[in-house]
Amino acid sequence: MKTKLSVNFAGIKLKNPILTASGTFGYGYEVADIIPLEKLGAIITKTITLQPRIGNPQPRIAEAGNAMLNTIGLQNIGVKAFVEQPLSKLSKIKTPVFVSIAGSTAKEYIEIVKILRNQKPISAIELNLSCPNLKKKIICHDLPLMKEIIKGVKKFSNVAIIAKLSPLITDIAELALCVQNLGADALTLTNTYPAMAIDVKTFKPKLSTIKGGLSGACIKPLSIRCVYDAFQKVKIPIIGCGGIMTGEDAIEFMLAGASAVSVGTSSLISPKNLINIINELESILTEKKINSVKKIVGFLR
Numbered sequence: 001m002k003t004k005l006s007v008n009f010a011g012i013k014l015k016n017p018i019l020t021a022s023g024t025f026g027y028g029y030e031v032a033d034i035i036p037l038e039k040l041g042a043i044i045t046k047t048i049t050l051q052p053r054i055g056n057p058q059p060r061i062a063e064a065g066n067a068m069l070n071t072i073g074l075q076n077i078g079v080k081a082f083v084e085q086p087l088s089k090l091s092k093i094k095t096p097v098f099v100s101i102a103g104s105t106a107k108e109y110i111e112i113v114k115i116l117r118n119q120k121p122i123s124a125i126e127l128n129l130s131c132p133n134l135k136k137k138i139i140c141h142d143l144p145l146m147k148e149i150i151k152g153v154k155k156f157s158n159v160a161i162i163a164k165l166s167p168l169i170t171d172i173a174e175l176a177l178c179v180q181n182l183g184a185d186a187l188t189l190t191n192t193y194p195a196m197a198i199d200v201k202t203f204k205p206k207l208s209t210i211k212g213g214l215s216g217a218c219i220k221p222l223s224i225r226c227v228y229d230a231f232q233k234v235k236i237p238i239i240g241c242g243g244i245m246t247g248e249d250a251i252e253f254m255l256a257g258a259s260a261v262s263v264g265t266s267s268l269i270s271p272k273n274l275i276n277i278i279n280e281l282e283s284i285l286t287e288k289k290i291n292s293v294k295k296i297v298g299f300l301r
């Protein structure tokens with residue numbers, strides 16, 4: 001018998017725990033000709049802001065060993081255009097949509113949530129509190145601001161609120177607990193790691209902003225440690241994220257405590273990798289005669 005992959009994440013039914021990571025899958029519908037979107041657990045869309053943003057200057061992507069660096073700077077079409085175009089297209093797909101949002105003030109986050117309220121087909125909102133590529137400090141490093149944002153959006157949202165945190169924190173478990181106490185329904189751990197690379201031919205930084213966010217295979221053990229630590233302290237479910245390339249990687253995150261995972265760099269390389277990860281997850285667990293994927297969540301504890 002095949003392993004059941006369905007999970008209930010923060011009250012949302014997912015057919016499997018494999019999600020797209022924000023910013024690496026566009027707004028989702030663009031990929032519909034390449035892979036069957038209804039096979040995915042959920043689509044987490046590119047972070048949107050109140051006003052459109054052109055993002056950071058080029059170059060904003062670079063290779064760094066077996067990882068990648070980016071400094072996209074939240075380029076996006078803005079919430080109003082998002083509701084008119086991508087969201088209406090996504091409403092035809094039978095896959096839950098989690099919308100990632102960001103702002104520089106609590107007022108901006110709340111304004112976006114008010115615009116998104118009652119829009120179909122939104123199942124959850126992921127608060128990007130962790131973008132490393134903006135001039136201001138990372139939001140989850142500013143506790144009073146983060147408190148204002150989470151409490152504010154909770155008042156106006158009628159869907160689950162997921163807080164996406166930066167791994168650049170001394171005690172990720174304490175921060176996760178704080179976010180849970182503020183009322184967040186779930187966590188995403190983690191965003192990229194602030195990093196840089198230098199071109200030794202030109203003696204110049206590889207990115208226009210000098211520093212950017214590191215993602216891909218090499219960050220996986222770092223992010224798994226974050227999930228493991230947070231899982232010891234919080235009750236809310238966790239989306240594990242960072243360097244997931246295979247079904248085995250997804251299993252590792254789930255054993256550490258993730259109830260679902262989101263896949264970024266690997267789906268940028270090829271969106272088909274998402275489907276491979278789902279299939280691999282199913283075949284490994286089936287071979288092990290585990291009847292439901294839920295059984296492995298936090299197995300290590």
Ligand SMILES: Cc1cc2nc3c(=O)[nH]c(=O)nc-3n(C[C@H](O)[C@H](O)[C@H](O)COP(=O)(O)O)c2cc1C
Nearest residue numbers: 021022023047070128191215216242243244264265
């Ligand atoms: C090109 C690129 C763009 C990204 N844009 C966003 C974004 O808009 N919002 C966000 O929350 N995370 C963004 N991320 C971070 C990813 O969602 C993910 O957290 C990170 O890349 C780690 O996962 P991975 O190693 O599987 O890529 C971006 C990552 C990349 C590589």
